[in-house]
Amino acid sequence: MAEAGSNVTALFRASTAHSPSYAALSRAGGDAQAITDFCIPCNPYFPTPEMFEELGGRLRDILTYYPSSADTITTELCSVLGLNPQTVAMGNGSTELITWIDHLLVRESLAVPVPTFGRWTDQPMETGKRVDMFPLPESAGFALDPASFVDFVRSRGSRTAVICNPNNPDGGLLPRHGVLALLDQLQDLDLVVVDESFLEFADAEADSSVVGEAVLRPNTIVLRSLGKNFGLHGVRFGYLVANPGLAGRVRAALPKWNLNSFAETVVFMLKEHRLEYAHSLRLVQRDRQEMIWQLSRLPGLTVYPSQGNFLYVRLPEGADGAVLRDRLLEEYGVLVRECGNKIGSSSRYLRLVVRPQADVQRLVAGLEESLYATHHGQGRSYGQGQNQNHGQSQGQGHGHGQEYDRIPALEPARSPGPMPAYALPYGSGTAAVDRLVRGA
Structure with a gap:
């Protein structure tokens, strides 16, 4: 067990930009233990077991034969989503599309808020572009203020701007009217990209997407990820939506068979399983609120509002x-x-994927025992009467009389003090949770 664990952790220490793959972790860990994955942001409820069984039954044909052309698969996807195929380009994962956007459409500079998805900073730097990074303020819960971002873009002279909505890793969501206002103010740029890869998990408003606007604007691309939404990262499929000219430029650069047979099979299954997919999103949204509640009870742990299928937390x-x-x-x-x-x-922050409650309980138990030596009877309850997190005393908020000693390797040096109120338009989408987070 110890040797397997050492092999696994060595993979993380060797990784400089992204986490090691699940396959690499499994090979390093062997059969030592099952891994409960809070790292890769999948949808745990989709595809359904019946869909996986159907895919398994087709496995031989899927692996044996070529897929159809990307045009055929794109046309089917558009019929499901109600989009014009001339406005869509499908890629072998959103990362392929980010690569082609950079090569074809980004000139000398790109502005992006940080922290965010690493490919939006790494990809243009790899091709010699200037990347203008706009720091999101922790004091505002990492919320993006559109006016400040526009001022930053103007001051830097950036020719391309990118926002992720919801943002990765914090899950912050800019409401649709805020995104449209930003697009209006940046309509003179070469390109504005709205990465909506995690938007399907949001429930703050009925429809936050600006896909319908993107097809009408000369400089706007909306990026969507199917792998993240459907819980199928390994299939590698995503798509972008833009006016026919922009979409056509990207589509023309893509290889004819850039989509695999797994992607084709799943796309052609979607019409029959739309209800199950919608239900899976509701389950993730429910689990997100429960997970926020469970983690917010831990002393000194700050949980930021999220509309993604992950939570961004600051450690004590x-x-x-x-x-x-x-x-x-x-x-x-x-x-x-x-x-x-x-x-x-920084290493004081974790991004934790939303998972079912049984898994969250395992995570919370590990956090309790790792951050605080949990026991009953004696010792001091960390935070009782002094530590404030989200405006509540954690000694009271924990609610079960649990007391904590400090562990030197992970010792909270001092109480972080009360968190500042978060500024709108950032929100979790649930009023009760927002009041808890803002300390109202």
């Missing part, structure tokens, strides 16, 4: 996320995303 002061990540994996079989290698973040 003095705790090291890399040390915690390794311990959770080696001792509890829980895999988390430590954000020390994300630009604009």
Whole structure:
């Protein structure tokens, strides 16, 4: 067990930009233990077991034969989504589309808020572009203020601007009217990209997407990810929506068979399983609120509002996320995303994928035992009467009489004090949770 755990944690220490793949972790860990994955942002409820059984039954044909052309698969996807195929380009994952957007459409500079998805900073830097990084303020819950971002773009002279909505890793959502206002103010740029890869998980408003606007604007692309929404990262499929001219430029550059037979099979299954997919999103939204509640009860742990299928958390002061990540994996079989290698973040932050409650209980138990030596009877309850998190005393908020000693390796040096109120338009989408987070 110890040797397998050492092999796994060595993979993280060798990774400089992204976490190691699940396959690499499985090979390194062997059969030592099952991993509960809070790192890769999948949809745990879709595809359904019946869909996986159907895919398994087709496995031989899927692996044996060529897929149809990307045009055929794109036309089917558009019939499901109600889009014009001339406005859509499908890629082998959203990362392929980001690569082609950079090569074809980004000139000398790109502006993007940070922290965010790493390919939006790494890809243009790899091709020699200037990347203008706009820091999202922790004091506002990492909310993006559109006016400040526009001022930043103007001051830097950026020719392309990108926002992720919801943003990764914090899950912050800019309402639709805010995105449209930003697009209006940046209509003179070469390109504005709205990455909506996680938007399907949001429930703050009925429809936050600006896909319908993108097809009418000369410089706007909306990026969507099917792998993240459907819980199928391994299939590698995503799409972009833009006016026919922009979409056509990207589509013309893509290889004819850039989509695999798994992607084709899933796309052609979607019409029959739309109800199950919609239900899966509701379950993730429910689990997100429950997970926010469970984690917010831990002393000194700050949980930021999220509309994605993940939560961004700040560890108690003095705790090291890399040390915690390794311990959770080696001792509890829980895999988390430590954000020390994300630009604009640090090892004090984790991104935790939303999972069902049984898995969350395992995570919380590991956090309790790793951050605080839990026992009953004696010792001091960390935070009672002094530590404020989200405007509540954690000694009261924990609610079950649990007391904590400090563990030196992960010791919270001092109480972080009360968190500032979060500024609108950032919100979790649930009024009760927003009041809790803002300390109202």
